[in-house]
Amino acid sequence: MKLINDFVHRFNASMSIDESMVIEKRSRYFLLNAGLKRLISRDFFYAGIYLGKVKNRVFFPSFPLLNMIAEKEGVNKTVVNEKAEWLFVCGRDLFKQGIVKMGVSARRGAYTLVLNERGECLGFGKIVANIAQTKDEKAVIVKSISDIGDFLRRERNARTPP
Amino acid sequence: MKKSTNYLLMSGKEFFEKRYEKLGWKYKDASTRQAIRINVANTEPKDIIKRLESRGIELEAIPFLENGFWICKSKFSVGATPEYLSGLYSIQEAAAQIPVSLFTEVKHRTMLDACAAPGGKTVQLADQMRNTGALVALDVEKRRLNALANHLERCRVQNTVVYTMDARRASELNVKFDGVLLDVPCSGNFAADKNWFRRRTIDDVKRNAKLQKEMLAEATKVLKDSGELVYSTCSLEPEEDELNINWAVRTLGLVTEPIDCHGEKGLINVFGEEQDISIENCRRIWPSKTQGFFVCKLRKRVSRR
Numbered sequence: 001m002k003l004i005n006d007f008v009h010r011f012n013a014s015m016s017i018d019e020s021m022v023i024e025k026r027s028r029y030f031l032l033n034a035g036l037k038r039l040i041s042r043d044f045f046y047a048g049i050y051l052g053k054v055k056n057r058v059f060f061p062s063f064p065l066l067n068m069i070a071e072k073e074g075v076n077k078t079v080v081n082e083k084a085e086w087l088f089v090c091g092r093d094l095f096k097q098g099i100v101k102m103g104v105s106a107r108r109g110a111y112t113l114v115l116n117e118r119g120e121c122l123g124f125g126k127i128v129a130n131i132a133q134t135k136d137e138k139a140v141i142v143k144s145i146s147d148i149g150d151f152l153r154r155e156r157n158a159r160t161p162p
Numbered sequence: 163m164k165k166s167t168n169y170l171l172m173s174g175k176e177f178f179e180k181r182y183e184k185l186g187w188k189y190k191d192a193s194t195r196q197a198i199r200i201n202v203a204n205t206e207p208k209d210i211i212k213r214l215e216s217r218g219i220e221l222e223a224i225p226f227l228e229n230g231f232w233i234c235k236s237k238f239s240v241g242a243t244p245e246y247l248s249g250l251y252s253i254q255e256a257a258a259q260i261p262v263s264l265f266t267e268v269k270h271r272t273m274l275d276a277c278a279a280p281g282g283k284t285v286q287l288a289d290q291m292r293n294t295g296a297l298v299a300l301d302v303e304k305r306r307l308n309a310l311a312n313h314l315e316r317c318r319v320q321n322t323v324v325y326t327m328d329a330r331r332a333s334e335l336n337v338k339f340d341g342v343l344l345d346v347p348c349s350g351n352f353a354a355d356k357n358w359f360r361r362r363t364i365d366d367v368k369r370n371a372k373l374q375k376e377m378l379a380e381a382t383k384v385l386k387d388s389g390e391l392v393y394s395t396c397s398l399e400p401e402e403d404e405l406n407i408n409w410a411v412r413t414l415g416l417v418t419e420p421i422d423c424h425g426e427k428g429l430i431n432v433f434g435e436e437q438d439i440s441i442e443n444c445r446r447i448w449p450s451k452t453q454g455f456f457v458c459k460l461r462k463r464v465s466r467r
Protein backbone atom coordinates (compact mmCIF):
# COMPACT_ATOMS: atom_id res chain seq x y z
CA MET A 1 0.00 0.00 0.00
CA LYS A 2 2.87 2.37 0.74
CA LEU A 3 4.10 2.10 -2.85
CA ILE A 4 0.60 2.98 -4.12
CA ASN A 5 0.29 5.98 -1.77
CA ASP A 6 3.79 7.22 -2.69
CA PHE A 7 2.87 6.96 -6.36
CA VAL A 8 -0.32 9.00 -5.85
CA HIS A 9 1.66 11.69 -3.98
CA ARG A 10 3.91 12.22 -7.00
CA PHE A 11 0.91 13.85 -8.71
CA ASN A 12 0.55 16.28 -5.84
CA ALA A 13 -2.50 14.27 -4.81
CA SER A 14 -3.69 12.39 -1.81
CA MET A 15 -6.27 9.68 -1.94
CA SER A 16 -7.71 7.59 0.82
CA ILE A 17 -8.06 4.00 -0.26
CA ASP A 18 -9.63 1.71 2.33
CA GLU A 19 -6.79 -0.74 2.93
CA SER A 20 -9.14 -3.41 4.22
CA MET A 21 -10.72 -3.51 0.76
CA VAL A 22 -7.42 -3.91 -1.09
CA ILE A 23 -6.29 -7.41 -1.88
CA GLU A 24 -2.94 -8.49 -3.25
CA LYS A 25 -2.50 -11.36 -5.66
CA ARG A 26 0.98 -12.18 -6.99
CA SER A 27 2.15 -8.55 -6.57
CA ARG A 28 -0.99 -7.25 -8.30
CA TYR A 29 -3.36 -5.08 -6.25
CA PHE A 30 -7.16 -5.01 -6.52
CA LEU A 31 -9.72 -2.78 -4.81
CA LEU A 32 -12.92 -4.61 -3.95
CA ASN A 33 -16.40 -3.41 -3.12
CA ALA A 34 -18.29 -4.92 -0.18
CA GLY A 35 -20.27 -7.29 -2.40
CA LEU A 36 -17.16 -8.73 -4.01
CA LYS A 37 -15.29 -9.00 -0.74
CA ARG A 38 -18.09 -11.17 0.63
CA LEU A 39 -17.99 -13.33 -2.46
CA ILE A 40 -14.27 -13.94 -2.83
CA SER A 41 -13.52 -17.29 -1.33
CA ARG A 42 -10.67 -18.76 -3.32
CA ASP A 43 -7.74 -18.13 -5.58
CA PHE A 44 -8.94 -15.53 -8.08
CA PHE A 45 -7.41 -14.24 -11.31
CA TYR A 46 -8.81 -10.69 -11.33
CA ALA A 47 -11.21 -8.84 -9.03
CA GLY A 48 -12.90 -5.46 -8.65
CA ILE A 49 -10.79 -2.47 -9.67
CA TYR A 50 -7.27 -3.36 -10.72
CA LEU A 51 -4.92 -0.80 -9.12
CA GLY A 52 -1.56 -1.89 -10.50
CA LYS A 53 1.38 -4.18 -9.93
CA VAL A 54 4.73 -4.08 -8.17
CA LYS A 55 7.78 -5.32 -10.01
CA ASN A 56 11.30 -4.97 -8.63
CA ARG A 57 9.91 -2.68 -5.92
CA VAL A 58 8.54 -0.28 -8.55
CA PHE A 59 4.79 0.36 -8.74
CA PHE A 60 3.18 0.22 -12.18
CA PRO A 61 -0.29 1.81 -12.01
CA SER A 62 -3.36 0.59 -13.84
CA PHE A 63 -5.44 2.93 -15.98
CA PRO A 64 -8.43 2.70 -13.61
CA LEU A 65 -6.15 3.99 -10.80
CA LEU A 66 -5.04 6.90 -13.00
CA ASN A 67 -8.71 7.67 -13.62
CA MET A 68 -9.35 7.63 -9.88
CA ILE A 69 -6.47 10.09 -9.33
CA ALA A 70 -7.77 12.30 -12.16
CA GLU A 71 -11.04 12.78 -10.26
CA LYS A 72 -9.20 14.46 -7.36
CA GLU A 73 -8.86 18.23 -7.02
CA GLY A 74 -5.49 19.94 -7.32
CA VAL A 75 -3.78 17.05 -9.10
CA ASN A 76 -1.06 17.72 -11.69
CA LYS A 77 -2.87 17.58 -15.01
CA THR A 78 -1.80 18.38 -18.53
CA VAL A 79 -4.54 18.88 -21.09
CA VAL A 80 -3.60 18.23 -24.71
CA ASN A 81 -5.16 18.99 -28.09
CA GLU A 82 -6.49 16.33 -30.46
CA LYS A 83 -3.28 15.96 -32.47
CA ALA A 84 -1.15 15.57 -29.36
CA GLU A 85 -3.74 13.10 -28.01
CA TRP A 86 -3.14 10.75 -30.97
CA LEU A 87 0.63 11.11 -30.66
CA PHE A 88 0.61 10.52 -26.90
CA VAL A 89 -1.52 7.39 -27.31
CA CYS A 90 1.14 6.16 -29.74
CA GLY A 91 3.73 6.50 -26.99
CA ARG A 92 5.16 9.90 -27.99
CA ASP A 93 6.26 12.65 -25.60
CA LEU A 94 4.33 15.93 -25.34
CA PHE A 95 5.66 19.04 -27.07
CA LYS A 96 4.75 22.51 -25.91
CA GLN A 97 2.64 23.08 -29.04
CA GLY A 98 0.26 20.23 -28.18
CA ILE A 99 -0.41 21.37 -24.62
CA VAL A 100 -3.63 23.30 -24.08
CA LYS A 101 -3.41 23.69 -20.32
CA MET A 102 -1.04 22.72 -17.55
CA GLY A 103 -1.41 23.12 -13.79
CA VAL A 104 0.62 26.01 -12.43
CA SER A 105 1.89 23.98 -9.50
CA ALA A 106 3.37 21.34 -11.81
CA ARG A 107 7.14 21.33 -11.25
CA ARG A 108 9.97 19.72 -13.15
CA GLY A 109 10.49 16.13 -12.07
CA ALA A 110 6.88 15.70 -10.90
CA TYR A 111 4.40 13.33 -12.48
CA THR A 112 1.43 14.68 -14.41
CA LEU A 113 -1.70 13.02 -15.69
CA VAL A 114 -2.33 13.61 -19.38
CA LEU A 115 -5.93 14.37 -20.33
CA ASN A 116 -7.70 15.17 -23.57
CA GLU A 117 -9.90 18.25 -23.85
CA ARG A 118 -12.90 16.23 -22.68
CA GLY A 119 -11.13 15.47 -19.41
CA GLU A 120 -10.50 11.80 -20.20
CA CYS A 121 -7.27 10.40 -18.81
CA LEU A 122 -4.87 9.14 -21.49
CA GLY A 123 -1.98 8.17 -19.23
CA PHE A 124 0.77 9.94 -17.37
CA GLY A 125 4.26 11.30 -17.80
CA LYS A 126 7.07 13.17 -16.12
CA ILE A 127 7.45 16.94 -16.43
CA VAL A 128 10.89 17.60 -17.90
CA ALA A 129 10.72 21.34 -18.63
CA ASN A 130 8.91 24.37 -17.30
CA ILE A 131 6.29 25.27 -19.89
CA ALA A 132 6.26 28.99 -18.97
CA GLN A 133 10.01 29.28 -19.46
CA THR A 134 10.12 27.26 -22.67
CA LYS A 135 9.90 29.24 -25.91
CA ASP A 136 10.48 26.45 -28.42
CA GLU A 137 7.08 25.04 -29.49
CA LYS A 138 8.72 21.73 -30.37
CA ALA A 139 10.43 21.29 -27.01
CA VAL A 140 9.41 18.27 -24.96
CA ILE A 141 7.56 19.32 -21.81
CA VAL A 142 6.21 15.96 -20.65
CA LYS A 143 8.02 12.70 -21.16
CA SER A 144 5.57 9.86 -21.66
CA ILE A 145 5.67 7.04 -19.13
CA SER A 146 2.43 5.18 -19.73
CA ASP A 147 -0.49 5.69 -22.11
CA ILE A 148 -3.73 3.90 -23.00
CA GLY A 149 -2.17 2.73 -26.28
CA ASP A 150 -0.70 0.08 -24.02
CA PHE A 151 -3.93 -1.92 -24.44
CA LEU A 152 -3.17 -2.23 -28.15
CA ARG A 153 0.45 -3.18 -27.48
CA ARG A 154 -0.71 -5.88 -25.05
CA GLU A 155 -3.08 -7.30 -27.69
CA ARG A 156 -0.24 -7.39 -30.18
CA ASN A 157 2.30 -8.82 -27.73
CA ALA A 158 0.69 -12.21 -27.26
CA ARG A 159 -1.91 -11.08 -24.77
CA THR A 160 0.28 -10.45 -21.76
CA PRO A 161 -1.49 -9.96 -18.44
CA PRO A 162 -2.06 -6.45 -17.09
CA MET B 163 -10.76 -47.83 -43.63
CA LYS B 164 -14.38 -47.73 -42.53
CA LYS B 165 -13.62 -44.89 -40.11
CA SER B 166 -12.05 -42.69 -42.78
CA THR B 167 -15.00 -43.31 -45.15
CA ASN B 168 -17.38 -42.26 -42.38
CA TYR B 169 -15.29 -39.18 -41.76
CA LEU B 170 -15.65 -38.16 -45.40
CA LEU B 171 -19.38 -38.81 -45.35
CA MET B 172 -20.00 -36.90 -42.14
CA SER B 173 -18.06 -33.74 -42.88
CA GLY B 174 -17.43 -31.21 -45.61
CA LYS B 175 -19.44 -28.41 -47.12
CA GLU B 176 -21.86 -30.63 -48.98
CA PHE B 177 -22.69 -32.67 -45.89
CA PHE B 178 -23.45 -29.62 -43.75
CA GLU B 179 -25.30 -27.82 -46.56
CA LYS B 180 -27.63 -30.81 -46.86
CA ARG B 181 -28.23 -30.74 -43.12
CA TYR B 182 -29.15 -27.04 -43.24
CA GLU B 183 -31.51 -27.72 -46.11
CA LYS B 184 -33.25 -30.41 -44.08
CA LEU B 185 -33.66 -27.79 -41.35
CA GLY B 186 -35.33 -25.45 -43.82
CA TRP B 187 -32.48 -23.12 -44.76
CA LYS B 188 -30.79 -22.85 -48.14
CA TYR B 189 -27.07 -22.23 -47.81
CA LYS B 190 -25.91 -18.72 -48.75
CA ASP B 191 -22.39 -17.47 -48.44
CA ALA B 192 -22.11 -14.88 -45.67
CA SER B 193 -19.47 -12.98 -43.82
CA THR B 194 -19.75 -10.98 -40.62
CA ARG B 195 -19.87 -7.21 -40.47
CA GLN B 196 -17.78 -5.44 -37.88
CA ALA B 197 -19.88 -3.98 -35.09
CA ILE B 198 -19.36 -2.03 -31.90
CA ARG B 199 -21.28 -1.75 -28.64
CA ILE B 200 -21.26 1.42 -26.59
CA ASN B 201 -20.33 1.03 -22.93
CA VAL B 202 -23.10 3.14 -21.43
CA ALA B 203 -21.62 3.02 -17.93
CA ASN B 204 -18.71 5.09 -19.29
CA THR B 205 -20.30 7.40 -21.86
CA GLU B 206 -23.45 8.78 -23.44
CA PRO B 207 -24.28 7.00 -26.73
CA LYS B 208 -25.13 10.29 -28.50
CA ASP B 209 -21.77 11.75 -27.53
CA ILE B 210 -19.70 8.80 -28.72
CA ILE B 211 -21.57 8.56 -32.05
CA LYS B 212 -20.79 12.22 -32.71
CA ARG B 213 -17.14 11.73 -31.79
CA LEU B 214 -16.66 8.71 -34.02
CA GLU B 215 -18.43 10.39 -36.92
CA SER B 216 -16.12 13.39 -36.54
CA ARG B 217 -13.22 10.96 -37.01
CA GLY B 218 -14.73 9.82 -40.30
CA ILE B 219 -16.20 6.58 -38.98
CA GLU B 220 -19.62 5.89 -40.53
CA LEU B 221 -22.00 4.00 -38.26
CA GLU B 222 -25.36 2.32 -38.80
CA ALA B 223 -27.60 1.57 -35.84
CA ILE B 224 -28.29 -2.16 -35.52
CA PRO B 225 -32.10 -2.28 -35.51
CA PHE B 226 -32.44 -5.09 -32.98
CA LEU B 227 -29.94 -3.74 -30.41
CA GLU B 228 -30.10 -0.74 -28.11
CA ASN B 229 -26.43 0.24 -28.10
CA GLY B 230 -25.03 -1.65 -31.08
CA PHE B 231 -23.77 -0.14 -34.35
CA TRP B 232 -22.37 -1.60 -37.53
CA ILE B 233 -19.23 0.00 -38.91
CA CYS B 234 -20.05 1.06 -42.48
CA LYS B 235 -16.83 2.85 -43.27
CA SER B 236 -13.64 3.72 -41.43
CA LYS B 237 -10.26 4.87 -42.65
CA PHE B 238 -8.50 3.20 -39.74
CA SER B 239 -9.01 0.43 -37.24
CA VAL B 240 -11.87 1.13 -34.82
CA GLY B 241 -9.80 -0.79 -32.29
CA ALA B 242 -7.17 1.93 -32.18
CA THR B 243 -9.09 5.14 -31.42
CA PRO B 244 -8.63 6.97 -28.11
CA GLU B 245 -12.36 6.33 -27.50
CA TYR B 246 -11.87 2.57 -27.81
CA LEU B 247 -8.73 2.62 -25.68
CA SER B 248 -10.62 4.62 -23.03
CA GLY B 249 -13.27 1.89 -22.83
CA LEU B 250 -16.09 3.99 -24.26
CA TYR B 251 -17.05 1.24 -26.68
CA SER B 252 -16.16 -2.37 -27.43
CA ILE B 253 -15.87 -4.25 -30.68
CA GLN B 254 -18.49 -6.98 -30.57
CA GLU B 255 -20.25 -8.80 -33.37
CA ALA B 256 -23.97 -7.94 -33.63
CA ALA B 257 -25.45 -11.38 -32.83
CA ALA B 258 -23.01 -11.79 -29.95
CA GLN B 259 -24.56 -8.71 -28.34
CA ILE B 260 -27.98 -10.37 -28.08
CA PRO B 261 -27.61 -12.86 -25.16
CA VAL B 262 -26.76 -10.33 -22.42
CA SER B 263 -29.54 -8.00 -23.60
CA LEU B 264 -32.10 -10.72 -22.78
CA PHE B 265 -31.72 -10.65 -18.99
CA THR B 266 -34.73 -8.99 -17.37
CA GLU B 267 -32.98 -7.14 -14.54
CA VAL B 268 -29.33 -7.34 -13.60
CA LYS B 269 -28.57 -4.28 -11.47
CA HIS B 270 -27.63 -5.14 -7.87
CA ARG B 271 -27.83 -8.86 -8.67
CA THR B 272 -25.30 -11.68 -8.34
CA MET B 273 -24.59 -12.94 -11.83
CA LEU B 274 -22.42 -15.66 -13.34
CA ASP B 275 -20.73 -15.64 -16.73
CA ALA B 276 -19.76 -19.28 -16.85
CA CYS B 277 -17.61 -19.31 -20.03
CA ALA B 278 -16.34 -15.75 -19.96
CA ALA B 279 -13.13 -15.36 -22.00
CA PRO B 280 -12.21 -13.40 -24.02
CA GLY B 281 -14.69 -11.16 -22.22
CA GLY B 282 -16.84 -9.25 -24.73
CA LYS B 283 -20.05 -10.45 -23.09
CA THR B 284 -18.60 -10.15 -19.57
CA VAL B 285 -17.92 -6.44 -20.12
CA GLN B 286 -21.38 -6.06 -21.67
CA LEU B 287 -23.01 -7.70 -18.64
CA ALA B 288 -20.99 -5.55 -16.19
CA ASP B 289 -22.02 -2.51 -18.24
CA GLN B 290 -25.69 -3.53 -18.13
CA MET B 291 -25.30 -4.00 -14.35
CA ARG B 292 -23.84 -0.44 -14.25
CA ASN B 293 -21.07 -1.92 -12.12
CA THR B 294 -23.50 -2.73 -9.28
CA GLY B 295 -23.95 -6.14 -7.63
CA ALA B 296 -21.39 -8.81 -8.35
CA LEU B 297 -20.42 -10.66 -11.48
CA VAL B 298 -18.43 -13.88 -11.31
CA ALA B 299 -16.62 -14.82 -14.52
CA LEU B 300 -15.12 -18.24 -15.16
CA ASP B 301 -12.88 -19.66 -17.81
CA VAL B 302 -10.18 -22.26 -18.07
CA GLU B 303 -7.71 -20.98 -20.63
CA LYS B 304 -4.97 -18.77 -19.16
CA ARG B 305 -4.16 -16.99 -22.44
CA ARG B 306 -7.80 -16.04 -22.93
CA LEU B 307 -8.08 -14.92 -19.30
CA ASN B 308 -5.33 -12.37 -19.95
CA ALA B 309 -7.44 -10.96 -22.78
CA LEU B 310 -10.43 -10.87 -20.41
CA ALA B 311 -8.42 -9.02 -17.73
CA ASN B 312 -7.26 -6.45 -20.30
CA HIS B 313 -10.89 -5.91 -21.40
CA LEU B 314 -12.01 -5.39 -17.81
CA GLU B 315 -9.23 -2.90 -17.14
CA ARG B 316 -9.80 -0.97 -20.38
CA CYS B 317 -13.55 -0.69 -19.81
CA ARG B 318 -13.07 0.20 -16.11
CA VAL B 319 -15.22 -2.67 -14.88
CA GLN B 320 -15.51 -2.67 -11.10
CA ASN B 321 -17.90 -5.42 -10.07
CA THR B 322 -16.32 -8.57 -11.49
CA VAL B 323 -14.25 -11.38 -10.05
CA VAL B 324 -12.57 -13.81 -12.41
CA TYR B 325 -11.62 -17.38 -11.54
CA THR B 326 -9.62 -19.87 -13.56
CA MET B 327 -12.30 -22.54 -13.38
CA ASP B 328 -14.17 -24.95 -15.60
CA ALA B 329 -17.88 -24.06 -15.79
CA ARG B 330 -18.62 -27.69 -14.94
CA ARG B 331 -17.23 -27.07 -11.44
CA ALA B 332 -19.13 -23.83 -10.73
CA SER B 333 -20.92 -25.32 -7.70
CA GLU B 334 -17.54 -25.43 -5.89
CA LEU B 335 -17.94 -21.65 -5.46
CA ASN B 336 -20.87 -22.27 -3.08
CA VAL B 337 -22.76 -19.30 -4.50
CA LYS B 338 -26.32 -19.22 -5.82
CA PHE B 339 -26.80 -16.82 -8.71
CA ASP B 340 -29.76 -14.65 -9.75
CA GLY B 341 -28.75 -15.11 -13.36
CA VAL B 342 -26.33 -17.19 -15.41
CA LEU B 343 -24.95 -16.44 -18.84
CA LEU B 344 -23.93 -19.67 -20.52
CA ASP B 345 -22.26 -18.79 -23.80
CA VAL B 346 -20.84 -22.25 -24.26
CA PRO B 347 -17.79 -23.34 -26.26
CA CYS B 348 -19.21 -24.60 -29.55
CA SER B 349 -18.39 -25.74 -33.08
CA GLY B 350 -18.78 -22.21 -34.48
CA ASN B 351 -20.12 -21.50 -37.95
CA PHE B 352 -18.90 -20.88 -41.47
CA ALA B 353 -19.70 -17.17 -41.48
CA ALA B 354 -17.19 -16.54 -38.71
CA ASP B 355 -14.54 -18.96 -39.96
CA LYS B 356 -13.78 -19.34 -43.67
CA ASN B 357 -12.15 -22.76 -43.10
CA TRP B 358 -15.07 -24.02 -41.06
CA PHE B 359 -16.30 -26.67 -43.53
CA ARG B 360 -12.81 -28.10 -43.85
CA ARG B 361 -12.18 -28.19 -40.12
CA ARG B 362 -15.42 -29.50 -38.67
CA THR B 363 -16.97 -32.93 -38.57
CA ILE B 364 -20.14 -34.24 -37.00
CA ASP B 365 -17.97 -35.83 -34.29
CA ASP B 366 -16.87 -32.35 -33.16
CA VAL B 367 -20.50 -31.34 -32.98
CA LYS B 368 -21.43 -34.38 -30.87
CA ARG B 369 -18.46 -33.88 -28.55
CA ASN B 370 -19.34 -30.22 -28.02
CA ALA B 371 -23.00 -31.04 -27.46
CA LYS B 372 -22.04 -33.43 -24.65
CA LEU B 373 -19.82 -30.82 -22.99
CA GLN B 374 -22.59 -28.22 -23.30
CA LYS B 375 -25.09 -30.53 -21.59
CA GLU B 376 -22.71 -30.94 -18.66
CA MET B 377 -22.36 -27.16 -18.45
CA LEU B 378 -26.14 -26.69 -18.61
CA ALA B 379 -26.60 -29.14 -15.74
CA GLU B 380 -24.00 -27.38 -13.56
CA ALA B 381 -25.35 -23.91 -14.41
CA THR B 382 -28.82 -25.05 -13.34
CA LYS B 383 -27.37 -26.29 -10.04
CA VAL B 384 -25.94 -22.87 -9.14
CA LEU B 385 -29.00 -20.92 -10.33
CA LYS B 386 -31.49 -19.68 -7.72
CA ASP B 387 -35.10 -20.81 -8.01
CA SER B 388 -36.84 -18.61 -10.61
CA GLY B 389 -33.42 -17.37 -11.73
CA GLU B 390 -32.70 -16.70 -15.40
CA LEU B 391 -30.27 -18.63 -17.54
CA VAL B 392 -29.36 -17.37 -21.00
CA TYR B 393 -27.84 -20.07 -23.20
CA SER B 394 -26.12 -19.21 -26.47
CA THR B 395 -23.89 -20.72 -29.13
CA CYS B 396 -22.52 -19.52 -32.44
CA SER B 397 -23.20 -22.99 -33.85
CA LEU B 398 -25.88 -23.77 -36.42
CA GLU B 399 -25.93 -27.44 -35.51
CA PRO B 400 -29.17 -28.42 -33.72
CA GLU B 401 -27.33 -30.92 -31.50
CA GLU B 402 -25.72 -27.90 -29.79
CA ASP B 403 -28.87 -25.79 -29.93
CA GLU B 404 -32.50 -26.99 -29.94
CA LEU B 405 -31.68 -30.58 -28.98
CA ASN B 406 -29.68 -29.46 -25.94
CA ILE B 407 -32.43 -27.10 -24.82
CA ASN B 408 -35.05 -29.80 -25.35
CA TRP B 409 -32.96 -32.06 -23.11
CA ALA B 410 -32.60 -29.29 -20.49
CA VAL B 411 -36.35 -28.61 -20.45
CA ARG B 412 -37.14 -32.29 -20.02
CA THR B 413 -34.52 -33.17 -17.43
CA LEU B 414 -33.22 -30.11 -15.55
CA GLY B 415 -36.38 -28.32 -14.44
CA LEU B 416 -35.86 -25.38 -16.76
CA VAL B 417 -38.54 -23.67 -18.82
CA THR B 418 -37.97 -21.56 -21.90
CA GLU B 419 -39.16 -17.96 -21.83
CA PRO B 420 -40.52 -16.05 -24.82
CA ILE B 421 -37.99 -13.49 -26.07
CA ASP B 422 -38.45 -10.59 -28.39
CA CYS B 423 -35.30 -10.53 -30.47
CA HIS B 424 -33.80 -10.93 -33.92
CA GLY B 425 -33.91 -14.42 -35.46
CA GLU B 426 -36.27 -17.23 -36.32
CA LYS B 427 -38.19 -19.43 -33.92
CA GLY B 428 -36.31 -22.46 -32.61
CA LEU B 429 -36.94 -25.65 -34.57
CA ILE B 430 -39.49 -28.00 -33.06
CA ASN B 431 -38.87 -30.62 -35.71
CA VAL B 432 -35.22 -31.54 -36.04
CA PHE B 433 -34.49 -34.13 -38.74
CA GLY B 434 -37.97 -35.59 -38.23
CA GLU B 435 -37.71 -35.70 -34.44
CA GLU B 436 -40.35 -33.69 -32.55
CA GLN B 437 -39.15 -31.41 -29.77
CA ASP B 438 -41.03 -29.80 -26.91
CA ILE B 439 -43.27 -27.04 -28.31
CA SER B 440 -41.62 -24.50 -25.97
CA ILE B 441 -38.42 -24.78 -28.03
CA GLU B 442 -40.12 -22.30 -30.35
CA ASN B 443 -39.21 -19.65 -27.76
CA CYS B 444 -35.53 -20.04 -28.71
CA ARG B 445 -34.06 -17.95 -31.51
CA ARG B 446 -32.02 -19.39 -34.39
CA ILE B 447 -30.12 -16.87 -36.46
CA TRP B 448 -29.00 -18.09 -39.88
CA PRO B 449 -25.98 -16.18 -41.23
CA SER B 450 -26.92 -13.09 -43.20
CA LYS B 451 -26.31 -9.67 -41.69
CA THR B 452 -24.79 -11.37 -38.65
CA GLN B 453 -22.91 -14.57 -38.04
CA GLY B 454 -24.87 -17.73 -37.30
CA PHE B 455 -26.17 -17.82 -33.74
CA PHE B 456 -28.55 -19.52 -31.36
CA VAL B 457 -29.93 -18.08 -28.15
CA CYS B 458 -32.45 -19.10 -25.54
CA LYS B 459 -33.67 -17.70 -22.25
CA LEU B 460 -34.59 -20.22 -19.57
CA ARG B 461 -36.02 -19.93 -16.09
CA LYS B 462 -35.51 -22.37 -13.25
CA ARG B 463 -38.72 -23.80 -11.87
CA VAL B 464 -39.22 -23.32 -8.13
CA SER B 465 -38.24 -26.59 -6.54
CA ARG B 466 -40.87 -28.40 -4.51
CA ARG B 467 -39.74 -29.28 -1.04
